Amino acid sequence: MSKKKILIVEDDLDLVNALTKRLRANSYDTIYALDAASAIQEAHKEKPDVIVLDIGLPGGDGFSVKKELDSSVYLSDIPVIVITAQNDSTTFKRSWRAGVAAFFQKPFDDQQLLSIVETVLGEPSLIEEKEE
């Protein structure tokens, strides 16, 4: 089975590097985007298995990215994990309403993030089993 691909959407390059290092150390393939527009572009091009999405982004926030993803037949099924520095209940609630798979606040615990990624990636097989 090939490595699962994770798209990191984050405007802070240091954090992108940290996440890349952490996820690659756990045998995931990673790609990244530094703004909303390139995030959509990358998603279309690379068809990632999971997207780790920051909310505060240049050129449209994370919610607009999620909305864009949902409007595409090819991308709407990709689970999205939100990681944000915004700490208010509005962002939290908006994320749930947008239908994200998980929500993390910066700074986050990488072990928890890894376990979520693992779970989210595990799910499609569950659904397939059920459909059979």
Add this chain to the structure above:
Amino acid sequence: MKKMAKANILIVEDDRITADIIKKALTNLGYAVTSIASTRKEALKRAEEQKPDLVLMDIMLKGKMEGIEAADQIRSNFNIPVIYLTAYSDDQTLKRARITDPFGYILKPFETKELHTAIEIALHKHEMERKLRETQEWLSTALKNIGDAVIATDIRGFVTYMNLMAELMTGWNKDEALGEKLSTVFKITSSERGEKVRNVVTDVMKKGAVLDLNHNLLLKNKTGEKIPISLNGAPIRGKKGNITEVVFAFRDLSERQQMEEVLENTKASFHSIVERNNDGIIIVDRNRTVRFANPRGLVFLGKNDRRYVGKKFQYPVSKIKSGEIKISRTNGKPGVGEVQVVETEWESKPGYLISIRDITDRKRLFGELEKAHQQQIETRDQFLSHISHELRTPLSAILQFVTILLDGLDGEINPSQKEDLEIILRNSKHLNLMIRDLLDVTRAITGRLDIDPQPISILDVVAGTVDAFKRKATSKGISLCSEIQKELPSVYADSARICQVLSNLVDNAIKFTPENETISIRASLYRKDPDFICVEVADTGLGIDPDAKKKIFEYLYQAIKVTVSSRQGLGLGLFISKEIIFRHGGEIWVKSVPGKGSTFYFTLPVFSIARLLAPILTSDCLQRGFLTLFNIKIFPLDKPFPSQIWENIILVVQEVLQSSLFQDSEVLLPTMNSSESGKTFFLVAKANKKEAEGMVKRIKRQLELCDILQSTGIEPIISFSKINIPRENISTQLDQIATKVMKKMGKEVENNILLHGESK
């Protein structure tokens, strides 16, 4: 005449035989004869004793004309009518007798018929006279005591009568006034021109009827004082219809005039106040018909003439005590009017006084002020949110790379490097907590510190905090011990927030407690109010200065008193703790003895379903007599999920349920229990079966939209059941209803919700 037949009659006759004949005749006629007197003296005596209705009097007694004298005395003393009996019809005798005004004569010898007629006429005349006299007496008394002054004159204008009030007003004594010319006693002038008013008597006589002389007259009394009066004159006519007297009635107007002047002035000033008022004033009656409107009121309501009076007021009046309506302003533009309605009386009937004030400018100003204020708050919030965002992002990078190094992802590190990295990690985490505090303070100040209360076990929170601080305490040789009362009920609180408060208190306690001492954390039912639980954190540290005790919960207190070297942090902890506890409806305080230690206390409300249900238990709900309880179950299809994702799923479902509720008819009960094998949400709604089915569809549709449920394949199972509720008073039944709801929720919940005993 019949009823007079029994009249008692006294006979005065010195001739015995004549007397007997008369007596016999009278008896035959049906009269009673009281006695027979033969002398004047005897006659007077009998009349006094027996009070006869009539006396038959012989003029000549014992050869003298004593009868006339006796009759006179009887009449005047006892008011008894007298009929003369006489054998003398000569002019001399009759003339003398007539002076005494007898009631009749009978000439001897007489016929019985004559006697009868004379007696009946006399009795009748006497009766008439009596009645007349009574009437006269009554009239005279009335006139005397009447509030109006009364003066009567004869036709030539000489005073013949005046009553007490007339005496008082003119200053003339009745006795000296009688016989005087009216113009002497009763001097009147026209108040306008000061001219004397003459010939009132002639005027009345000319008119021959009541004359109203009511135009501003002044009476000049004996002392020269001028009194404003109103005057009426009327002619009194004699038997033949000719005018015999003129009566004047007059009344002192000075008091009334003053009152009228005051009233007039008041009316005028009120009128001008009302007319010139900047507020619109409308008076309507109970039927909302406009009875009065001032000019400004007409403008505000867009009516430009007074014909508005009598029309219907366009707004429902009895319902608004105060409120706002659209008005047209004086410049013709639309605006906002503040309406106040009070009950009033208008022309002695109940109605409403409606005042309308143009508050367009005020509203705009307030609006702008509010907007500016909101903007200020938003700007500050945005600024802080921005700062925290800006601080957190590099902090995240630091933490990420420290852990990357610690985990050896970039190669092996030696123990000394590892130790250094752990110090960086610890300090970075501390920095993160300070950023959180900074944000919390701003939120507390702007009232945006959110809490998400759930039924939680205080035991869990205490245990978690003790665990977290065990190492820090042990390193200082301090022991942490907790005493939790057995079978303590759940509290309704935000677990993370209470953990924050408790951590802050324990952290402080550790800072101020010397080595090898003990910090106790206790929780028990609050003695003063069993609806609360009280948590205590007691240390044996430095204690707090009494002056400082009140201030330690204040904003930035610690930051000012930076001299206390052992303190660290921003000093925001207690302020935030206070805000968090207040937001829960609890209280926080401290008791301290300097040098001996401090104990911090805070209270939290005991969880009660009753309180949560209260908002939807309105009268219509009680009238229906039932509620509907929904069970929304979610569980993993295959194997249990990792805890992090399972918690996320629960949060999503809860958020979706919460956001799809209708606040006034549906209540989502707090999540009580969660296990890896499944989770049940409870929702109570005012719904009948059909509505409930609709709700199930609605909730399912909402949940289907959730990505995480789609991707995990979780399908919620929703069922509902009816809960009958007593149709009685809410307050007394609330607990009863809550118990019923809980019973329905099942045993699993009951155990968790009611008691968090030591088993947990």
